[in-house]
Amino acid sequence: MMETKKEFKYFTIFNHKKEEEYLREMHKKGWRFIKVSGFGMYHFEKCEPEDIIYQLDYNTEKDGREEYIKMYEDLGWQYIQDYAGYSYFKKPVSEMNGEEEIFSDDESKNAMKEKVYKARFTPLLVLFLAVLIPQFIIQLSLANYTVATFFGVVLVIYIICFIFIGIDILKSKK
Amino acid sequence: MDAHIRKVYVPMTETGFYILFSLRKENHGYGVVQEVERLTNGEIRLAPGTMYGSLSKMENDKLIKFVREEDKRKIYVITELGSEVLDLELKRIKRLYNTIKEAE
Numbered sequence: 001m002m003e004t005k006k007e008f009k010y011f012t013i014f015n016h017k018k019e020e021e022y023l024r025e026m027h028k029k030g031w032r033f034i035k036v037s038g039f040g041m042y043h044f045e046k047c048e049p050e051d052i053i054y055q056l057d058y059n060t061e062k063d064g065r066e067e068y069i070k071m072y073e074d075l076g077w078q079y080i081q082d083y084a085g086y087s088y089f090k091k092p093v094s095e096m097n098g099e100e101e102i103f104s105d106d107e108s109k110n111a112m113k114e115k116v117y118k119a120r121f122t123p124l125l126v127l128f129l130a131v132l133i134p135q136f137i138i139q140l141s142l143a144n145y146t147v148a149t150f151f152g153v154v155l156v157i158y159i160i161c162f163i164f165i166g167i168d169i170l171k172s173k174k
Numbered sequence: 175m176d177a178h179i180r181k182v183y184v185p186m187t188e189t190g191f192y193i194l195f196s197l198r199k200e201n202h203g204y205g206v207v208q209e210v211e212r213l214t215n216g217e218i219r220l221a222p223g224t225m226y227g228s229l230s231k232m233e234n235d236k237l238i239k240f241v242r243e244e245d246k247r248k249i250y251v252i253t254e255l256g257s258e259v260l261d262l263e264l265k266r267i268k269r270l271y272n273t274i275k276e277a278e
Contacts, residue, residue, distance in 0.1 A: 057223050070246040072222040074204035089222075097216075102223035105189050111227055 003046035005031065010040050013120050014113075014168040016056040016086065023054035023090075033090075036083050051093040055102040056086040058116045077102065085119060117169065128158055175258055179235060183259045185266060189220060193228055194252060194260050197238050202247035203229055232256070 011019040023033045023042075028051060031044035055077070059068065068087075069079045076095050080088040089102060103109040132155050139148035183190065192210045201209065207220045229250060232238045237256035241249045252260065 055223075064248070066246050067243070067248050068226060071203050071226050074247070075207060075222045075225075077222055097219065100219070100221060102221050104219065104221035104224045105187060107187050107189070108221075108224035108227045112223065 004034075005044050005046075007042045007044070008040055009042055012165075012168050013084065013116060014165070014171075016058075020054045020056060024052060027052045027054075033080070033088075035081050036088075052090050053093060053096070053099065053101070054088065054090045056088055057102055058085055058112050058119070059087050060085050060119065072102070085116075121165070124158070124161070128155075128162075132158060175255065179237075179255070179259065182235070183237070184262050186259070186263055188218070189224055189228055190232070191260075191263055191267075192218060192220070193225075193232065194237060194256055194263075197250055197252045197256070198260075200241050200249050200251035202244065202249045204247060 009019075009022065011022075026033060026042075026044055027047070028049055030047055030049040032047040032052075033054065034043040034045050036042050061068070072079060072089055077089040077091045080090060082088070091100065093099060103112065132151060136148060136151040136155055139145075139151055186194070192213065193206055196206045196209045196213075203222075203225045207225060210218050210220055229238070229248075233240060233250065236253055237259055238250045239253050241251050243249065
């Protein structure tokens with residue numbers, strides 16, 4: 001019976017670099033990443049320690065999945081799974097010239113980041129502008145103070161979330 | 175050629191240039207990566223994420239077109255618009271080169 005372990009880890013959607021580092025470190029310690037499930041449960045299997053680079057690509061495109069994975073495989077990257085919009089790949093350092101990444105220039109790296117921001121920010125922003133703010137104002141003007149307070153609290157939570165996401169974006173841009 | 179294409183592709187990135195230059199002959203993504211490696215004596219190794227993104231973008235912008243699929247590999251070739259853009263780039267790069275030559 002293969003020895004396994006599970007670890008709960010939380011990475012924000014913008015923090016995939018940290019997640020990649022974490023998986024690489026685990027493999028160096030002899031824990032091969034199997035899958036991530038639920039709200040961030042990472043499953044590992046005992047293995048020989050090895051330097052493996054893990055990479056995440058944000059790709060929600062449903063068409064051409066086979067061709068997409070084939071491109072990675074052709075270049076030596078093994079596909080692991082999809083999770084929360086990301087596709088997970090790995091490649092041993094021993095098969096690389098130096099250290100490789102799945103993006104070889106800044107333009108494509110930034111294009112992926114942009115895709116992530118757009119996909120995550122847009123629904124939040126729409127809800128914020130189209131529902132929360134108007135509701136807050138309507139309830140306030142109707143003197144429904146209990147309901148208005150409720151929307152007010154949600155608004156504050158939203159603003160706090162936006163600030164955190166903003167900090168995350170600034171950090172990841174460095 | 176519309177303003178958008180001109181703005182995005184003239185001048186273009188080194189990656190974009192090599193992909194378009196290689197696709198004067200039809201090829202799939204993996205073939206282009208190998209071709210670019212050969213052309214640059216191994217100096218430029220295009221990564222899969224970059225390759226996939228660039229090909230999709232160029233196909234959307236109609237600089238290249240899908241020809242057929244072979245063994246799950248999509249084969250592309252440059253379009254007329256792609257050739258026009260590539261010619262503009264070649265002219266620009268030749269001018270750069272001549273400027274450097276004259277200064278030496």
